[in-house]
Amino acid sequence: MLTVTDLCCARGGLAVLTDVSFDVDAGKALILRGPNGIGKTTLLRTMAGLQPALAGSITYPEDEAAYASHADGIKSALTVTENLKFWADVHGLSDPTGLETALERFDLTDLRERLGGTLSAGQKRRLGLARLGVIGRKVLFLDEPTVSLDGFSVKLFADWLQNNHLAGGGVAVIATHIDLGIDAPELDLTPFKADPNAGGGSDEAFL
Incomplete structure (x- = not known):
């Protein structure tokens, strides 16, 4: 349902990630990992169509995505x-x-x-x-969705994600530093960090 191929994205006019590729099938989730500033939010925003990609492609059903x-x-x-x-x-x-x-x-x-x-x-x-x-x-891009939640509420979210959204054929890409307890592979973005001297970024403001 979601395919990302050779995606390059930027923040504040500077390239931050390059050549990111992965697939997420219907009913599955992907957890994004990496240190603060690596580009998890930038990647999610780019996939959601909130900012342009420098290169590469993002494919999912039209009008099926939401960013939180x-x-x-x-x-x-x-x-x-x-x-x-x-x-x-x-x-x-x-x-x-x-x-x-x-x-x-x-x-x-x-x-x-x-x-x-x-x-x-x-x-x-x-x-x-x-x-x-x-x-x-059906396609959810979630940026640290459990901020401000206690352990009980984190479990509520994870249960809904696993047993409602994913079980219903949806997909989710989630940037988080905690263990949500769901059955999902992880993608460490560190190997995709762009050369800090690389050019080509847009000059648009990062919101």
Whole structure:
């Protein structure tokens, strides 16, 4: 479902990764590893189409990808349920079939009428991740998805990822420093680090 071939990408006008290639089949995940600054976020953003690649190709089904970063995307004045419906609607799903499952899987059922602005950091993170269960996208690019989560909540996320998203034929590429406890190969990006003197990067701002 996802094929990356000889991908080269840049950050702030400088090449950071070169000749990255891998495949992820439907129902599978890939864990990105490497030290801070190696280019995990840059790679995810490039694959998600948020910034241009310097070279190479990225192939996955059209309109099937979603990128989730550290930002939870919570609307403070909306309830938990309204937040999920909002994001489903943004992705063209006015009546999301996965809403109740997302609430249950991320332990949000009892919080469904709470305003987003009144949630704790961990609850906001769970709500931010629960969005992934209602937007109907098969290809997920996840950047440190478990930030602010305790051990119990990390397990909630891993269980949803393994037993709902992947079991349903989705794929996920995840940058993380922790062990999520899921059955997935790892890719260390260190060997793909670009020559710091290499040129060719765009001059666009990195957001």
